[in-house]
Amino acid sequence: MPVYNAPIKDMQFLLHDVLKITESEIPGYGDLDRDFTGAILQEAGKISSEVLQPLNVIGDQQGCRIENGVVRTPDGFKDAFNQLCQGGWPGLDMPEQYGGQGLPYLMNSAVSEIFSAANQSFTMYQGLTHGAVSAILTHGSDTQKDMFVPKMVTCEWTGTMNLTEPQCGTDLALMRTKAEKQDDGSYALTGQKIFISAGEHDLAQNIIHLVLAKIPGGPEGIKGVSLFIVPKFMVNENGSLGDRNSVMCSSLEHKMGVHGNATCVMDYDGAKGWLLGQEHKGMRAMFTMMNEARLGVGMQGLAQAAVAYQNAVAYAKERLQGRAATGAQNPDGPADPIIVHPDIRRSLMDQRAFVEGGRALLLWGASLIDHAHRGKNTEAEGLISLLTPVIKGFLTDEGFNMTVQAQQIYGGHGYIEESGMSQFVRDARIAMVYEGANGIQALDLVGRKLALDGGKHMLGFIDLVKSWIKENAGQNDVFDQDFVEPLKSASKDLQAAGMYFMAHGMKNPNAALAGSTDFLHLFGHVCLGLMWARMAKAAKDALAAGAPDATFHETKLTTGRYYMARRLPATALHLARIENGAETVMALDADQF
Amino acid sequence: MPVYNAPIKDMQFLLHDVLKITESEIPGYGDLDRDFTGAILQEAGKISSEVLQPLNVIGDQQGCRIENGVVRTPDGFKDAFNQLCQGGWPGLDMPEQYGGQGLPYLMNSAVSEIFSAANQSFTMYQGLTHGAVSAILTHGSDTQKDMFVPKMVTCEWTGTMNLTEPQCGTDLALMRTKAEKQDDGSYALTGQKIFISAGEHDLAQNIIHLVLAKIPGGPEGIKGVSLFIVPKFMVNENGSLGDRNSVMCSSLEHKMGVHGNATCVMDYDGAKGWLLGQEHKGMRAMFTMMNEARLGVGMQGLAQAAVAYQNAVAYAKERLQGRAATGAQNPDGPADPIIVHPDIRRSLMDQRAFVEGGRALLLWGASLIDHAHRGKNTEAEGLISLLTPVIKGFLTDEGFNMTVQAQQIYGGHGYIEESGMSQFVRDARIAMVYEGANGIQALDLVGRKLALDGGKHMLGFIDLVKSWIKENAGQNDVFDQDFVEPLKSASKDLQAAGMYFMAHGMKNPNAALAGSTDFLHLFGHVCLGLMWARMAKAAKDALAAGAPDATFHETKLTTGRYYMARRLPATALHLARIENGAETVMALDADQF
Incomplete structure (x- = not known):
């Protein structure tokens, strides 16, 4: 049976010694002292080890079951979900106005890694709700916010995101899913959505679907896509639940x-929905959620690598x-533990260096989100927008490799x-x-983010690396050789690729x-190089x-x-491959394959 | 539903244009003209597409079932196995004296890739039998050969290999498994073996287990291990089946x-067995089979990548x-096929270049086995012994990556x-x-094979590369730049790592x-580089x-x-990592993890 212990010490080091959050100007960070963050992480670790982790294997073995549109989650999931909700975890970084605890997104990220490492399938029910709430908060009317957000902040109702067909x-x-306007101002949605995580289940009283669809007569293609709120059960004005809507999991x-997370085919058969945001501006609404959602997936890649490494x-x-090749290390035993073998060490060090570096990248990324949203800092907004595909793609590709x-x-x-x-x-x-x-992440990075705003955000990242090098070079030969020079060399490769x-x-x-x-992987390595440089500096200072x-x-x-x-x-x-260009890649005609 | 088409054209190119087998001095190769090998591969392709591949998903979904020690394979496996046996496939490269067809191992390798790509689980039942027959042929007495081999060549009886506990x-x-000598010259085996592929099933009348065990009183450790033949059913002198032996799948x-292959826990409870080869020389007997068995596993890695690529x-x-970024390629359709996108191409080219290069390496390796065994060539024996861990480790690591x-x-x-x-x-x-x-393959390569016979085989490989370069350099600038120079540069890295x-x-x-x-991966890349250089030369000549x-x-x-x-x-x-040595790898104490 696998085990899991939350990496509390490592997270505390990152929050306080590396990111130095209490010294930050980001609103809310001043309150996050070491004891407070420690207490939160301890509690999250406790529930993850005692409640979530033991259900992980059960979820895998039982999976979810469907009968006549009713979906049952694995044994124990419902009780655990109630415990999580009662602890207030889903509302950790939600506005206090709607019943949340108003903490920074950073803390939600740290806690999410812990929950996800313990039980990814389970944690997704809550994670998707988080994304849906963010969308309603950003694009919804006050009526919509008041109607849906308070119940979703507590996960009494959960949320979904319906894109794929x-x-x-x-x-x-x-x-193809269409939304036809009705006389009462609502829309009737018809079509089929697939791959809908948590689309139907028995953990919550209601499920609030956010659905992309096209209003007939609107612009062609992606410019005619709108976003709708489609509740499983209608919500009466007094907040009680009304009729069952005509959406179901087929x-x-x-x-x-x-397996523990229900991935649903959802059929909308004239289901009643309300426009979220403006007509035909559904894609814009989607994109505002995407940074957070993609960071959350990068986190999942890291989290599985972290628990697997443990x-x-x-x-x-x-x-x-x-x-051991150098002589018995456990002479009284029948053999040595395999950790003595250099190739086992090599593999464990690969994993460890990735997990700790990736965790630093993720928390730094989360702090940039806070800087952008809470601190209204547009540079941070631009930087995290650039880094998002890197964090998502690199941490999940490498996270998978390290788990293997x-x-x-x-x-x-x-x-x-x-x-x-x-x-x-x-x-x-x-x-x-x-x-x-991840191929789409790479396309987003190279085809869109790299040149965004005249390449400003990429230059901003390079400047960050250069400033760190300038600040830390020349003080100690060993540190220069171990950290400064390798980072300098790697960032030159990154710049050469950009050129x-x-x-x-x-x-x-x-x-x-x-x-x-x-390029995505080259960039990811430079990010982890920068994180390791910063961590090494913090460790050196601490010593x-x-x-x-x-x-x-x-x-x-x-x-x-x-x-x-x-x-x-x-x-x-990676640079050598990039500089090889498209010639050998695109040389074959499709029918030569 | 996945599909599979045997890569007959590619195999024919390798056999005849690259390896030029009919020109070889290896006994039996002269008969393998293009029509003959083509007919064999066509037939293998037919049975793989029509019989084996359709059972692949069924095997995965149903798996094997056990009730009171009786193991049932998935629906359809038994009929398909009978068809395979009636076609004489299991005896393709077995001695004619025992009912085989006496073809070179090379042809068995090509056919095995086809079968394994179509259905790996199914093909393992036959593959393990092949290994067990090889062991009996090499180490058995004439009586043992006559008793077991003819029925195993046809797969009326199958074989297993029992090492792990x-x-x-x-x-x-x-x-710990012990073998106690009995008065009749047989041994009574007692102990538990795990991870025994095809240890019990319903495909054959009898199962011949080859079992490693220790004779009490013999030398300590690995020097006291002997190999035994333990049949599921005793074999009477007239060849009919007798009593059930006391070995069973628990x-x-x-x-x-x-899932379609039964991986068994086997309990030996005083089971009757006979020594195969000499007392306490079980490891030597194992090692003689290992080259073939490991090449066979390398083949499996390649085969899954090949069918996944298709x-x-x-x-x-x-x-x-x-x-497409360069303009619509399918303007009349709603969108372009994704093969137009450069990153999809990059991935397909990665896979294709690996699959075709790996196939070349595998068939070259198989020809070295023939050269060693049929041609009694000790250089070929040494070379394939060096290459075996590379082929096994590199083709399965990369095969998995490419399948992903x-x-x-x-x-x-x-x-x-x-x-x-x-x-x-x-x-x-x-x-x-x-x-x-694969970590053990790397250890075998660096710790054992590299320095074997004074490093002669490694030097032999480097000489092969150098001769190819010498023969082919300076004739055509483009060919030099595309093939000769990259191979030269990579082989320098290999030599530097050896130094x-x-x-x-x-x-x-x-x-x-x-x-x-x-080092294993560095070596694997140089091998594939050499294979691509040879294939390019053959293609250029053909054009x-x-x-x-x-x-x-x-x-x-x-x-x-x-x-x-x-x-x-x-x-x-890989060279940069190798030259970094052990310092950063071994720097932590075990309790720092």
Whole structure:
């Protein structure tokens, strides 16, 4: 049986020693002192280890069941969901006006990693509701906010997001679901939506569907898409539930993983809905939610790698097999624990350096969201918009790879479902495809974000790296060699790739797009390089100041050195591929395949 | 529903244009003319598409079931197995003396890829029998050969290999199963073996278990391990079946994939067995089979990538989503097929270049086995012994990655089991862990094979690359730039890594072992680089000679250019990691994890 312990010490280090949140000017950050954040993370860790994690395997084995449109979640999910709601967790970063606790998004991100690592399928019910609430808060009328948000903040009602149709995934211009205006100002929605996570279940009294659809007679393609609120049960003026709406789940998908979350085919048969925001401006409404949603998926990739890594470490310490090449380390036992073997170490260090670096990136990204939304900082807004596809794509691709590496530590035992490692891999796999498959993230990055506002945000990121280098170079030879120089070299590769796109992308868009996935990964490595540089600096300072728990800080420095020496040099390979352009990529005709 | 078409044209190109088998001095190769090999591959392709592939999904969904020690395979497996046996496929490369067809191992390898791509779980029943027959042929007495081999060559009886125990995987010195000598010269085996593929099933009348066990009083550890033949049913002198032996399957494992193959826990309760080979020389007997078995697993990694790639191509041509960046390619349709998008192409080219290069490597490896066994060539024996961990580790690691990439082409649809792509990924995953997990392959390569016989085989490989370069350089600038120079550069990285190990490995074994997985991948890339160089040469010659099907040969050259330009440069990254040594890898104490 797998185990999970929340990485509280690591998160506290990131919040207080690296991000130094109480010194930040972001509204609300001043209150987040070490004791307060520690208490929140402790509580989240407790519920994750005691309630959510034990249900993870059960969710995988039982999955969700459907009978006549009624969907049953796995045994124990409903009780656990009630416990989570009673603890106020779904409203952690929601406005106090609607019953939330008003904490920064940063804290929600940290807590979400903990919950998701313990039980991704379960945590998605709440996560999707969070996204739907954000959309209503941003685009809804006051009446809509008052009607839906308070119940959704507590997760008495949950939310969904309905985009995909069988013929229409990435390309929303192909959408067929229609919304016909009725005399009472509402719309009648008709069509089929697929891949709707948490589309139907037994955890909440009502489900509030946000649905993209086209109003007949509107503009062609994507410019004619509008967003609607379609509740499962109508809501009466006094807030009580009324008639059942004509939307129903006709079947559940059989998926590779996240079996505990119901992925629904939803049939809308003249279902009653209300416009959210303006007519034909549905895409704009979607995009405002997308940064948060994509960061949330990046978090899921990281979270599965984190829990898989924890279990791999435990197994590597416990499994006795072979002897260390340098002599027995456990001479009284029948063999040494496999953690003595260099290739096992190499794999564990790959995982550890990714998990800790990725966690730093995610929390930094969340703080940029707060900076943008709470601090109304447009530079932060631009920067997180640039980083969003990197965080989503890199953390889920690498998160999956690292989860596979963790499974590999178990040898054949990891291939057996009882170890729990297979579930981590199968669950982690979904994060690479939903909320925009990773190829789409790469396209968004290279085709859109890179040149946005005249390339200002990319230059802003490069400036951040350069300032860090300027501030920290030349003080200590070893630190220069271990951290400053590798970061400098990697960021040069990133700039060279940007230059290549500038020089070739305009006259030949394929030359840039052929390197888009490589660019996303190059960028991701530089982000993690910057995070490791900042963490190393914080650890060095803590050691110099005689902080308690020197081992923690020394371990941080060692892990950082590993990343800089063995993972970051991947940037050169990605650059070489990018500079190869589109010629070899596009050389075949489609019928030569 | 996934599809599969055997890659007959590609195999024929490899056999006749690249390996030029009829010109070879290896006994039996002279008979393998183009028509003959074509007829075999056509027939194998037919049975794979019509019989094996349609059962693949059924096997995954139903799995195997156990009741009171009786194991039922999925519906249709038994009929298909009978068809396969009646076609004489299991005996393709077995000695004619025992009812086989006496063809080279090379042909068995090509056919096995086809069968395995169509249905890996099903093909394993036959593949394990093949391994067991090889062991009996090499180490058995004439009586044993006569008793078991003829029925196993036809797969009327199947075979298994029993190594692993709960506490004993890689480290066979920890083995507990004991074999006590009886007065009649037989042994009584007692103990539990786990992860026994095809350990029990309903496809054959009898199952011949080869079992590693220790004879009490023998040498300690691995030097006291012997190999035994333990039939499920005793065999009477006239060849008829006698009593049921006291070996039984107590449970089936629940695995991530290959559900159609029964992975058994086998309990030996004083089961009657006979020594195969000499007492305490069981490891030697195992090792003689290992090259073939590991090549066979490398083949499985390749085969899943091959079938996944085929389906990804079909989907990419059919799925309409978005428009090409350079203008609509399907202006009359609602959108363009996704194969127009550069990042989809990049992924398909990654897969294609791997699959075709890997297939070349596998068939070349198989020809080395024939050269060693049929041709009694000790250089070939040494070379394939060196290449075996590379072929197993590289083709299964990369095969899995490429299968995941193929699944990714489907976006969310690939995560749904009905697409069949999830099964390919889940099935491919096992090849990285069994027959020696890939970390063990890397250890075998760096810790054992590299320095074997004074490093002679490694030098032999480097010489092969150098001779090819010498022969082919300076004739054509474009060919030099596209193929000769990249191969030269990659092989320099390989040599530099070897030098690093020589300089540091003796005084610090960890310095070499910390780079073992990187070395395996570096070596794998150079192998595929050499294969692509040889294929490009053959394609160029064919075009110059005005061979029919110019498009096939041009496609080959284009795909080769892709590999050399975008995949092969990975060698530099692997070298950088290797030259980083063990310091950052081993810097943490175990309790710092």
